[in-house]
Amino acid sequence: MLKEITAEEAPIRDAVVNEDGIDFTLIELFFFAYRDFTSDPDQMLAEYGFGRAHHRVLHFVNRRPGLTVAELLDVLKITKQSLARVLKQLLDTGHIMQLQGPRDRRQRELYPTARGRDLALALSRPQSRRIHDALTEVDGEARKSVEQFLKAMVNPELRAQIDADPSHRGADDEE
Amino acid sequence: MLKEITAEEAPIRDAVVNEDGIDFTLIELFFFAYRDFTSDPDQMLAEYGFGRAHHRVLHFVNRRPGLTVAELLDVLKITKQSLARVLKQLLDTGHIMQLQGPRDRRQRELYPTARGRDLALALSRPQSRRIHDALTEVDGEARKSVEQFLKAMVNPELRAQIDADPSHRGADDEE
DNA sequence: AGAATGCGTCAATAGTGCTGACTTAATTCT
DNA sequence: AGAATTAAGTCAGCACTATTGACGCATTCT
Secondary structure, three states, X not given: OOOOOOOOOOOOOOOOOHHHXXXXXXXXXXXXXXXXXXXXXXXXXXXXXOOHHHXXXXXXXXXXXXXXXXXXXXXXXXXXXXXXXXXXXXXXXXXXXXXXXXXXXXXXXXXXXXHHHHHHHHHHHHHHHHHHHHHHHOOOOHHHHHHHHHHHHOXXXXXXXXXXXXXXXXXXXXX | OOOOOXXXXXXXXXXXXXXXXXXXXXXXXXXXXXXXXXXXXXXXXXXXXXXXXXXXXXXXXXXXXXXXXHHHHHHHOOOHHHHHHHHHHHHHXXXXXXXXXXXXXXXXXXXXXXXHHHHHHHHXXXXXXXXXXXXXXXXXXXXXXXXXXXHHHOOHHHHHHHHOXXXXXXXXXXX
């Protein structure tokens, strides 16, 4: 007979599998993939005394030069206080600079400096290489599928924000 | 006229684009996708006073019941001290239990309880649904491509570990 | 017996995120 | 013009995850 212990304290000895109706394989792979994806820039950032948050700010300031603090907060979905420390450090180290908004002088438009641009590119280079290498291991129209998939993983109300992005197409025929 | 300021303090007004040889589009999508991917379980976890680390521990204990503390540390790539608090809470709340290792009594084999199994499934459900929905939005053999891609994104030395987990496990000992 | 291993724990620190509240300056609304 | 609102900066305090280094205990290996 099977054990009759009904208490919740009994150990379960069988592994959960995808048959439970949940795609554990992809869930797990997504975790591993993202962890390793961020590991390269994380190591570089440590040399500057920076963290992953600095990378994200640097990334979006380079992607959308001139965005305001409020816009940046909206993209990152963090609070002003979380951004404050990180942004201040990037300003102090000359990676980012602020210009007063032309129409609304309360606003601060954020721009990368040459140093900030260089760092952003350096941080993204290993990530891009990892992606590129991974795609070449996959057959067929992998890049298109992966891009569609990742976009579909994002909350619908945020996709407009992504599409509004200045850069589109390319990277396929570029190298 | 364009500015002639050569110093690194000058603002760069043009956005980085994929033509710089870097696949910013996928880098960015990966960030957004992973953030939203983790947001559903994060909200649930907050109700228990848990964080994302609890989810990861719970996940792997459910995926590989009976794994030892050392094995768990190896999979998660964190330190013993980082695991300690999280694991203790999961033990205290009856989501996980420990059994003394049968061959080596120093070891602690980790097993989910029914409660722990339930929580793991509940946390993964929205993630799995998100993945499933995203895949149906993509045409063709998307799942295969995505799985291959994600696996290829993982550091090579860790891929063996991943492949070892599906269901061909646990048939070597035990009653 | 002595060395090494598996685990738990203590102390201190860093990075990222949160809430709430308050100030300043500039813009908008009435 | 005066009031209300908005953009940004800042202060204080807290939570979670992660780090390094060190020590103790039990068990296993040599």
